[in-house]
Amino acid sequence: MKEKTSYLVDYLEDFIVDERRDLFQKKILERTQYITIVLENIFQARNISASIRSADCFGIQDVHIIENDNKFNDDPEVSLGAEKWITTKRYNKSNKNTIDTIQYLKKQGYQIIATTPHNTDCNLYELDIKNGKIALFFGSEVNGCSKETLELSDVKIKIPMYGFTESYNVSVSVSLCLQHLTFKMREENIKWQLNHSKQKDVMLQWLRNSIKSSKKIEEQFLEKFNKK
Numbered sequence: 330m331k332e333k334t335s336y337l338v339d340y341l342e343d344f345i346v347d348e349r350r351d352l353f354q355k356k357i358l359e360r361t362q363y364i365t366i367v368l369e370n371i372f373q374a375r376n377i378s379a380s381i382r383s384a385d386c387f388g389i390q391d392v393h394i395i396e397n398d399n400k401f402n403d404d405p406e407v408s409l410g411a412e413k414w415i416t417t418k419r420y421n422k423s424n425k426n427t428i429d430t431i432q433y434l435k436k437q438g439y440q441i442i443a444t445t446p447h448n449t450d451c452n453l454y455e456l457d458i459k460n461g462k463i464a465l466f467f468g469s470e471v472n473g474c475s476k477e478t479l480e481l482s483d484v485k486i487k488i489p490m491y492g493f494t495e496s497y498n499v500s501v502s503v504s505l506c507l508q509h510l511t512f513k514m515r516e517e518n519i520k521w522q523l524n525h526s527k528q529k530d531v532m533l534q535w536l537r538n539s540i541k542s543s544k545k546i547e548e549q550f551l552e553k554f555n556k557k
């Protein structure tokens with residue numbers, strides 16, 4: 330039986346132009362949850378916004394934001410609307426947000442990969458993309474990944490550097506990691522695309538963010554649908 334979400338997606342698609350619908354249907358095939366990024370306690374909003382923009386560019390659907398001390402507010406001049414296409418999940422409700430995030434991601438089958446310039450297991454280019462889903466953790470601008478992340482991670486990686494500076498800017502690190510890993514992912518014979526159900530969920534998100542008065546239109550649809 331066709332799910333309600335599928336009916337709703339089909340219904341809302343009539344409220345966008347054909348060119349946008351075709352673009353959505355093309356882009357959804359390039360989206361992935363095989364790789365996700367986790368931004369832990371980032372101080373500068375523009376670094377998070379730039380990371381979200383990069384995630385969208387590389388087809389990453391989910392971005393996890395841990396707000397231990399620093400609350401995130403999007404910088405639209407940096408993200409350029411990318412937040413509309415990304416599913417962001419924010420963790421800010423306890424004094425152990427990092428641990429909660431790691432536990433959640435491990436239950437979802439992710440390896441926890443901590444990025445750090447110190448005491449690493451391997452560098453970015455040695456990480457085997459075929460070992461399973463990857464959650465890449467990026468820490469704060471000053472201190473990097475937290476002690477909890479480093480202790481609970483499955484693998485610690487570094488991005489090779491050849492200059493004097495100790496580390497890259499965090500949003501640059503995100504882009505470098507995603508460029509390499511998404512390229513390798515798409516080359517390998519692994520199931521990285523969204524399943525059908527998740528594709529519909531994401532399409533619904535995109536449609537809601539693209540249609541004026543989408544909430545009212547959706548309410549009208551659901552009223553009719555529930556009477557069937």
